Amino acid sequence: MxxxxxxxxxxxxxxxxxxxxxxxxxxxxxxPTGDYVNGMFIVNEANYGAGNSTISFxxxxxxxxxxxxxxxxxxxxxxxxxxxxFNDDLAYIVVNYSNKIEVVNRYTFESVATVDTGLxxxxxxxxxxxxxxVTNWADPTDTEDDYVAVIDLSSNTVIASIAVAxxxxxxxxxxxxxxxxxKGGYGYGTTISVIDPSTDxxxxxxxxxxxxxxMEAENGKLxxxxxxxxxxxxxxxxGELYVVNLADNTVETSYAFSGMVHxxxxxxxxxxxxxxxxxxxxxxxxxxxxxxxxxxFSVTEQGAYxxxxxxAENNKIYVxxxxxxxxxGNVYIYSLTGDLQQTLSVGISPNGFYFNN
Amino acid sequence: xxxALRKLGYIFLLLLCQYVCAQTDSITQxxxxxxxxxxxKDFSKSQQVWQLNDSIINRSPSSLGALLxxxxxxxxxxxxxxxxxxxxxxxTNAQQTAVIWNGININSQLNGQTDFNxxxxxxxxxxxxxxxxxxxxxxxxAIGGSIHLNNELRFKDTFDNTLFLSYGSYNTQGLNYxxxxxxxxFSSSFAVSRNSSDNDYEYPSGIINENGxxxxxxxxxxxxxxxNEKNILRLYSYFYDGDRHFSRxxxxxxxxxxxxxxxxxxxxWMGIYGxxxxxxxxxxxxxxxxxYARYTNDNYTFGEVKTYIGRYDLAYQVTDNIKLNTxxxxxxxKGKGSDIDNxxxxxxxxxLLLQHSVTxxxxxxxxxxxxxxxxxxxxxxxxxGGSYQVASFYTxxxxxxxxxxxxxxxxxxxxxxxxxxxNPETSYQGELGNEFRVKNIKLTVTGYYIRMHDMLRWVPGxxxxxxxxxxxxxxxxxxxxxxxxxxxxxxxHFTIDxxxxxxxxxxxxxxxxxxxxxxxxxxxxxxxxxxxLGFYYRHLYNGxxxxxxxxxxxxxxxxxxxxxxxxxFKFLGGLTVGAQVRNLWAEEYENVRARPLxxxxxxxxxxxxx
Numbered sequence: 001m002x003x004x005x006x007x008x009x010x011x012x013x014x015x016x017x018x019x020x021x022x023x024x025x026x027x028x029x030x031x032p033t034g035d036y037v038n039g040m041f042i043v044n045e046a047n048y049g050a051g052n053s054t055i056s057f058x059x060x061x062x063x064x065x066x067x068x069x070x071x072x073x074x075x076x077x078x079x080x081x082x083x084x085x086f087n088d089d090l091a092y093i094v095v096n097y098s099n100k101i102e103v104v105n106r107y108t109f110e111s112v113a114t115v116d117t118g119l120x121x122x123x124x125x126x127x128x129x130x131x132x133x134v135t136n137w138a139d140p141t142d143t144e145d146d147y148v149a150v151i152d153l154s155s156n157t158v159i160a161s162i163a164v165a166x167x168x169x170x171x172x173x174x175x176x177x178x179x180x181x182x183k184g185g186y187g188y189g190t191t192i193s194v195i196d197p198s199t200d201x202x203x204x205x206x207x208x209x210x211x212x213x214x215m216e217a218e219n220g221k222l223x224x225x226x227x228x229x230x231x232x233x234x235x236x237x238x239g240e241l242y243v244v245n246l247a248d249n250t251v252e253t254s255y256a257f258s259g260m261v262h263x264x265x266x267x268x269x270x271x272x273x274x275x276x277x278x279x280x281x282x283x284x285x286x287x288x289x290x291x292x293x294x295x296x297f298s299v300t301e302q303g304a305y306x307x308x309x310x311x312a313e314n315n316k317i318y319v320x321x322x323x324x325x326x327x328x329g330n331v332y333i334y335s336l337t338g339d340l341q342q343t344l345s346v347g348i349s350p351n352g353f354y355f356n357n
Numbered sequence: 358x359x360x361a362l363r364k365l366g367y368i369f370l371l372l373l374c375q376y377v378c379a380q381t382d383s384i385t386q387x388x389x390x391x392x393x394x395x396x397x398k399d400f401s402k403s404q405q406v407w408q409l410n411d412s413i414i415n416r417s418p419s420s421l422g423a424l425l426x427x428x429x430x431x432x433x434x435x436x437x438x439x440x441x442x443x444x445x446x447x448x449t450n451a452q453q454t455a456v457i458w459n460g461i462n463i464n465s466q467l468n469g470q471t472d473f474n475x476x477x478x479x480x481x482x483x484x485x486x487x488x489x490x491x492x493x494x495x496x497x498x499a500i501g502g503s504i505h506l507n508n509e510l511r512f513k514d515t516f517d518n519t520l521f522l523s524y525g526s527y528n529t530q531g532l533n534y535x536x537x538x539x540x541x542x543f544s545s546s547f548a549v550s551r552n553s554s555d556n557d558y559e560y561p562s563g564i565i566n567e568n569g570x571x572x573x574x575x576x577x578x579x580x581x582x583x584x585n586e587k588n589i590l591r592l593y594s595y596f597y598d599g600d601r602h603f604s605r606x607x608x609x610x611x612x613x614x615x616x617x618x619x620x621x622x623x624x625x626w627m628g629i630y631g632x633x634x635x636x637x638x639x640x641x642x643x644x645x646x647x648x649y650a651r652y653t654n655d656n657y658t659f660g661e662v663k664t665y666i667g668r669y670d671l672a673y674q675v676t677d678n679i680k681l682n683t684x685x686x687x688x689x690x691k692g693k694g695s696d697i698d699n700x701x702x703x704x705x706x707x708x709l710l711l712q713h714s715v716t717x718x719x720x721x722x723x724x725x726x727x728x729x730x731x732x733x734x735x736x737x738x739x740x741x742g743g744s745y746q747v748a749s750f751y752t753x754x755x756x757x758x759x760x761x762x763x764x765x766x767x768x769x770x771x772x773x774x775x776x777x778x779x780n781p782e783t784s785y786q787g788e789l790g791n792e793f794r795v796k797n798i799k800l801t802v803t804g805y806y807i808r809m810h811d812m813l814r815w816v817p818g819x820x821x822x823x824x825x826x827x828x829x830x831x832x833x834x835x836x837x838x839x840x841x842x843x844x845x846x847x848x849x850h851f852t853i854d855x856x857x858x859x860x861x862x863x864x865x866x867x868x869x870x871x872x873x874x875x876x877x878x879x880x881x882x883x884x885x886x887x888x889x890l891g892f893y894y895r896h897l898y899n900g901x902x903x904x905x906x907x908x909x910x911x912x913x914x915x916x917x918x919x920x921x922x923x924x925x926f927k928f929l930g931g932l933t934v935g936a937q938v939r940n941l942w943a944e945e946y947e948n949v950r951a952r953p954l955x956x957x958x959x960x961x962x963x964x965x966x967x
Contacts, residue, residue: 050904051608051951079609079951097609141656230822232773278818305817325817326872327907348905 032089034107036068041091041354042309042320042331043081044347048097053081054347055093055109058331060357064344069093069102072109077102084354085125085132087153091354092132094122101125101134103156106356118149118158126171126178129197130154133178135168136161140185148180148193150200160200164193174217175246177203181212181224188229192222194249204249209240214266214275218286220246225266225275228257239263241275241284241291255291269312269336276307281317281338297338304332311353312336320350391509393591393625393636394460395672396494397485399680400710400722403742403756405488405790405803407839413882414478415521415964416893416921416935419531419552421456421484422473425504427880427897427919429486430837430858433473434873434902437604437952439556439571442474446501447488447805448833448862448874452762453500453782455491459507459593459623461640462496466662466690467697469498469765475599475617476506477550479521479533480577483507488837489805490758490786493708493724493740494684497763500784500807508546508593510581515539517930518967525937525960529554544581550574558955560607561945566953568611568652569604573597588628595621602652606951614652618645632674640666660694662766682710684726690766698770704730704763718746733764734780744790754790754803759783768813768825776825783810799841806834812864831871833862852884869908873949875900877914889925891935894918904950915946917954923962930966937962 031037039059044066046052054067054077069077078098085092091106100116121137132151139145143166150160167184178197182189192206192215209226216223222244228237239257244250257263257277265276272283280295299307299319308329309320317338321330329350333342397406409428417424422442426433431454435442443451452469455462456476464471478484484506491499515537523531535548553572557565575597582590597619605611623640642664647657666688673681690702708726715721721743728735742756764779788805812829835858842853857879862871870876877900884893901914923935936959943957 047904047950049606049609049951051606052910076608079606099610139651139654139656141650141658142654230773322817324906327905328909 032107034105034109035065035072036109036356037107038357039355040313040318041084041356042344042346042350043084043093043352043354044329044349045080045082045351046348047326048080051076051079051098052348053077053079053095055081055084056331056344056346056350057109058344062342064346066347068109069104073104073111081351082122083124083352085127086354086356087127087132091356092125094125094134096122101132101151113156115151115156115158118151118161120145120147122149123169124171126173127153128173128176128178131159131197131200133171133173133180133195133197135164135171135180137167137185143186146185148178148195162195162200162202164202165189165191165205168193169213170215172215172217173197174222175220177246179215179217179222181208181215183211183213183227188233190226192224192244206244206249206251208242208244208251209254210237212242213264216266216268216273217246218268221252221286222246223266223268223273223286225263227262227264228260230262231260236260239277241273257291265307265310267310267312270315272312272336274310274312274317276310279304279306281307281310281319283336296336297334299332302330302332302340302343304330308349309351309353313353313355316341318353320346320352322349322351325349391511392459392483392507393593393623393638394457394505394507395634396460396682396684396710397457397487397505397507399672400494400682400712400724401487401491402712402720403722403744403754403790404491404788405754405801405837405839406485407488408483408485409478414484415933415962416923416937417478419477419479419523419533419550420474421476421478421504421506424478424484425473425486427895428854428856428882429880430488430839430856430878431486431502432858432860432873432875432878432899433948435474435948435952435954437566437569437606437949438558438954439474439554439569439601440603440952441472443470444473444501445860445862445874447807447837447858448835448860448871449501449807449809450871452765453498453784455495455498455503457495457499457503457505458595458621460638461621461623461642461666462498463619463621463642464498465644465765466664466692466702467644467646467660467694467766469762469768471504472617475573475597475619477533477552477573477575477597479535480548480550480575480595481506482509482546488803489756489788490740490760490784492738492760493726493758494710496686496706496726497761497781500760500762500782500786500809508577508579510544510546510579510591511539512541512544512581512583513539514541515544519930520965520967521962523960523962525939526958527555527558527955529556529960531962539581542583544579546577546579548577550576556604558958560953561956562607562953564605564607566955567605568602568613571599571601573599573601573617587630588626591623591625591627593621593623593625595619604952607953608951612651612653614649616647616649616657619643634672634674636668636670636672638666638668638670640664640668642666658695660692660697660766662690662692664691665689678714680710680712682708682712684708684710692766692770694766696772697766697775698772700766700770702730702732702766704728704732720744732769735763736761736781736783750793750795752792752794754792755788756790757785757787759785762813764813764825774815774822774824779813779825780811780827782812782827784808785810797843800838802836802838804834804836806832808832830865831863832865833860833871833874835860848888850884850886853881854884855879855881867906869906870903872904872906873902875902875914889927891923891925892921894920899948910950912947912950915944915948916942917944917946918942931964932966933962933964935962935964936960 042056078095080097082096103113147161169183178195180193196203211227214225224242228239304321308322331344456471517537519535521533556569706728710724712722726738740758744754761781786807790803809831811827879898882895921937926932
């Protein structure tokens with residue numbers, strides 16, 4: 001993205017130069033500066049209770065820096081960093097067990113603010129209309145107290161909370177609407193809530209399969225990976241892929257995984273939806289009408305314990321391996337066909353990848 | 358005579374000793390009839406047994422974990438003051454140390470370990486530590502060693518009351534009342550403890566240790582009745598009811614709470630028939646926990662196990678120098694919980710023990726044990742050891758054994774991740790103990806090696822679900838030494854008691870130290886008394902521990918000290934008043950990552966016998 005901006009700027013500058021041959025400084029948007037301008041952040045969740053979450057940065061030039069939050073800011077990030085989101089020049093790190101969001105400049109990683117009231121077991125974040133929307137499980141044993149916190153981005157304070165069904169997990173903004181997947185907590189979720197940011201109320205609820213644990217939007221459609229009810233539940237179910245038409249928020253189609261399969265993760269790159277089943281990575285063309293029979297590849301060749309973080313981006317597949325969950329985790333970077341290109345030793349339990357460009 | 362001896366001994370200990378070691382054989386014969394766990398004396402001669410006496414118990418915090426942490430080689434991992442405390446004895450884990458209450462193994466059936474902060478030491482007459490393997494006698498978990506909590510019952514005219522009260526910083530209150538009533542036919546002992554604390558100390562960063570408050574009540578009652586000269590009935594009962602909030606960390610608040618409710622009952626019929634001593638025992642134990650993710654509502658998860666034990670213990674004195682002992686045991690566990698499948702488990706076991714004093718200086722002992730159960734494959738266990746007094750000042754002890762730790766309810770039956778096909782963890786281990794006694798000095802230096810097989814570890818599967826598997830092999834070895842010195846010059850009494858442990862503990866395929874096992878740990882206690890006045894200083898050095906398995910992150914080493922003074926008024930049976938400054942040097946330290954322990958704090962206590 002950054003590269004595109006540069007090219008555009010250069011192109012615009014060139015146009016100006018030919019027309020009035022003045023210097024281009026006046027009209028080029030100043031490029032962001034900082035140590036973390038182009039590359040990928042890795043959220044390392046680390047150990048629940050130990051307060052040792054960290055952020056790693058892997059630059060486009062191939063330089064890895066671990067523990068950047070503490071090294072820039074002089075204090076530890078907190079306990080069990082769950083996820084991260086970008087809005088304008090800022091990055092928001094959701095720190096689950098610390099019940100807070102650390103707000104930093106996304107280019108320098110310098111601390112800007114901490115949101116530490118109004119959050120209770122926060123999970124994921126999305127942005128729209130000058131506000132952030134954060135899913136909160138609250139008390140995991142209480143199925144009635146889950147909510148989406150609304151943060152005013154100008155003041156970094158929680159200004160409202162929207163009561164939702166149990167277990168709100170992934171959240172994303174698409175077409176100016178906020179979509180919340182209810183993975184479930186104590187029980188098992190089966191819905192997507194749609195929040196209208198103009199009213200901060202739920203505008204509709206979309207029924208999907210059991211345990212929608214991942215979703216991604218593309219070309220007016222929402223792809224929802226439903227993991228199915230787990231083996232220890234009273235009635236185990238196999239996973240499903242739901243496709244929702246965002247024009248009217250109705251289910252367009254769904255695909256059932258045959259047998260008893262529990263898929264997770266969802267990431268779209270180059271017209272293909274990538275998802276995982278245990279250690280195997282599958283790709284399904286968005287134009288396909290059946291689920292793929294065989295995986296593209298499996299991470300077991302790397303001796304990976306499993307897939308803890310997952311993302312398809314920049315024609316690559318990124319896998320976070322938590323190893324034993326109590327030592328430096330690994331990140332494996334593959335081509336879209338599964339050729340291992342790079343291995344990184346990052347923080348403990350890498351759970352997500354966020355691209356800063 | 359016994360009483361007089363005991364009283365004399367008691368005063369002697371009160372004034373002098375921080376720490377005494379196992380009784381000599383002549384006293385053992387007397388003691389044999391007063392506690393149920395006779396194997397601790399009769400079949401532990403090739404290993405180290407350390408008994409913690411009353412004076413050290415009275416000068417320590419009420420929890421078993423704190424007592425042992427400051428006075429033995431055992432390392433404790435404590436999740437904040439008063440929170441869950443788990444031992445690492447000789448580099449093993451918490452499930453490889455057994456806690457034995459009046460001869461009965463009371464480690465949790467659910468998680469296989471004992472939380473050392475939910476045992477109140479003052480409920481017992483005798484707290485002993487037996488280092489090294491003991492599964493042949495005590496069953497599961499006696500790998501690193503075992504902790505023995507015994508109640509004594511003596512048939513002598515007695516009417517003794519003891520009241521202990523303490524008050525300290527953070528509104529920490531302790532109460533213990535003991536009553537012993539006995540005559541020649543009947544003996545009873547009754548103890549009740551109540552402990553509570555706001556536990557709201559300040560972290561070095563200024564954060565308050567929120568949600569750390571706790572209270573607990575425990576009750577221990579023992580009754581003995583002599584049917585005749587040959588038959589004695591004994592009943593032991595123990596109740597523990599605790600309510601602990603789990604405190605916050607430096608980086609995360611907490612609203613969670615944990616309730617423990619445990620009961621233990623043991624009925625024993627002992628008969629002495631010539632050279633045979635027969636003990637028929639029936640025990641009923643219950644354990645129950647409730648975990649509240651938020652104390653602010655009534656939602657909780659729970660686990661509960663009821664355990665029924667039948668045991669027959671037959672000892673045969675073959676000759677004056679040879680003892681044989683068979684132990685037949687049948688245990689039924691009935692477990693249920695919000696996260697475990699309801700399961701019953703039955704375990705039958707038989708042990709045969711032999712002890713032979715070849716000469717007054719040379720003895721050996723041997724034992725075997727086999728279990729039969731439907732829950733797992735059980736290995737044949739053994740123990741073989743001996744001791745030899747090489748010179749008047751030097752005794753050498755050797756012991757080798759195979760021990761085990763059985764899979765727990767959580768391991769086997771946790772919903773969605775329990776693994777019903779587990780085997781017990783097993784160990785082969787050996788130790789060489791050296792005891793030196795010169796005048797007032799006793800020094801023991803013991804080297805040990807433990808080889809662990811089939812170690813259970815919860816490993817995440819490719820589906821990111823954690824399941825226990827018998828995956829690991831590990832070795833742990835080290836040296837532990839204990840030094841005791843006392844000197845009496847007129848009315849001046851000096852004591853020094855010190856321990857040091859060097860421990861290496863590694864999983865196969867790695868040279869990294871296992872997490873939360875320090876390489877070095879040392880304790881030292883110095884006491885001085887003059888007539889009724891006593892001063893004492895004790896110090897703990899806890900070496901660094903790693904908290905990540907790659908040994909990249911560590912909790913730093915720390916030094917923490919307590920200084921105290923007490924005075925005994927000669928009033929009725931004796932009224933002792935004392936005060937302590939804990940963490941004298943105001944060390945800022947953590948025992949577990951992100952959980953600072955208190956700075957300098959104060960305690961006063963009163964111990965009244967009447």
